Amino acid sequence: MSNLRGKTILLGVTGSIAAYKAAELASSLTQQGAAVQVILTAGAEKFITPLTFQSITGRKAYTDADLWSADAHILHVGLAHGADLMVIAPCTANSLTKLAQGQADNLLTITALALQAPLLIAPAMDAGMYQHPAVQKNVSVLVARGASLVGPAQGRMASGLVGWGRMMEAAQIAGRIRLALGRGGRLAGKRVVITAAGSQEPIDPVRYLSNRSSGKQGYALAQAALDFGAQVTLISHPSCLTPPEGADLVRVGSAQEMQNAVLQACEEADGLVMAAAVADFTVKDPAAHKLKKRDGVPALQLTSAPDVLAGVAEARARLPRLRAVIGFAAESQDVLQNAVAKLKSKKLDLIVANDVSSADAGFAVDTNRVTFLFADGRQVALPLKPKEEVAEDVISQLASFLE
Numbered sequence: 001m002s003n004l005r006g007k008t009i010l011l012g013v014t015g016s017i018a019a020y021k022a023a024e025l026a027s028s029l030t031q032q033g034a035a036v037q038v039i040l041t042a043g044a045e046k047f048i049t050p051l052t053f054q055s056i057t058g059r060k061a062y063t064d065a066d067l068w069s070a071d072a073h074i075l076h077v078g079l080a081h082g083a084d085l086m087v088i089a090p091c092t093a094n095s096l097t098k099l100a101q102g103q104a105d106n107l108l109t110i111t112a113l114a115l116q117a118p119l120l121i122a123p124a125m126d127a128g129m130y131q132h133p134a135v136q137k138n139v140s141v142l143v144a145r146g147a148s149l150v151g152p153a154q155g156r157m158a159s160g161l162v163g164w165g166r167m168m169e170a171a172q173i174a175g176r177i178r179l180a181l182g183r184g185g186r187l188a189g190k191r192v193v194i195t196a197a198g199s200q201e202p203i204d205p206v207r208y209l210s211n212r213s214s215g216k217q218g219y220a221l222a223q224a225a226l227d228f229g230a231q232v233t234l235i236s237h238p239s240c241l242t243p244p245e246g247a248d249l250v251r252v253g254s255a256q257e258m259q260n261a262v263l264q265a266c267e268e269a270d271g272l273v274m275a276a277a278v279a280d281f282t283v284k285d286p287a288a289h290k291l292k293k294r295d296g297v298p299a300l301q302l303t304s305a306p307d308v309l310a311g312v313a314e315a316r317a318r319l320p321r322l323r324a325v326i327g328f329a330a331e332s333q334d335v336l337q338n339a340v341a342k343l344k345s346k347k348l349d350l351i352v353a354n355d356v357s358s359a360d361a362g363f364a365v366d367t368n369r370v371t372f373l374f375a376d377g378r379q380v381a382l383p384l385k386p387k388e389e390v391a392e393d394v395i396s397q398l399a400s401f402l403e
């Protein structure tokens, strides 16, 4: 579950062609459970209609016409004071100037002046305008005043020119909003290391041994830890998933690379959650060049891969900051019995046991059915849930360990 659930987000839209992406942003925020209140400037209305946002959010989208309506004297105060966060996306150079100067000549800028919640600004401007000293000056004024800039990104702009000025994508802006809402959460000030996806053990420069882990559970854990306000290092084996906005991503291939990265990251970490499916066996002496068919079927010799959690347990004495270690147990038989053995041998605070043999839990599906097994002997069986909710439960436990 997203930390956007139950939050009120004020979305300001100004006159840029990137306004079409604001509709996608409104949709994403609404789907994640936020109440999205939209204010369009007159310029925005030339690109996109209030009806678009009204249809997406299920709420009235406000324009300057509302500023002059009977309840205008309270509208901007109500909108501003009811918001958990305001995002202006896209924000033109003109609106950026007004915000920096405190000008209040339309519903959006008046509301921004009455705002007490965090303000995120996603600029969108063409032809190198963003680099202009006048724009940069306004940006620095707003940042010094506590606003956060999201982008702009570099790339092809509507004119066909390439440069800095593209509005960030809706998914990235939504991720930055989650990050801002997480600030001050139960894991604020804590560093958390999360591992994800399946290792790749090279056979030759082209081939590798791997497993069916997609990384979904690990990436969901990283997002949940960010939602709780943690500083997150996501150490990931190869995965096609997009890392959550705000996580420091470390890419690794083999089990050995995972172990090196985890031990290094744990020197600064308060908690570790090992959700990666790390190889138990690796290829002894992988070939330096591609194995050729004409040379016949190779006889692969395997050897043990390092056990990352066992390595962490061994190194624990020189990792004084690390106070909680959580592992996962992927089992296809005797689930609880095997998980308890791993909890003890790997010296964990909690192991999350899951039966990977059922079709609706485990590898590459969106749901998981897990049991929490604690070091003190407690066992809690959870019902089938989306991996995002399992992640939230695990991170909530982590927060309890670290509080």
Ligand code: CTP
Binding pocket: 255, 274, 275, 276, 277, 278, 279, 280, 305, 306, 307, 308, 309, 310, 326, 327, 328, 329, 330, 331, 342
């Ligand atoms: N793990 C690890 N290093 C490995 C293998 C696993 O740190 N080389 C971690 C996993 O990330 C997980 C926990 O150990 O948190 C249990 O992993 P699992 O694959 O269930 O168990 P194994 O220890 O590999 O034992 P087995 O495969 O025999 O069940």
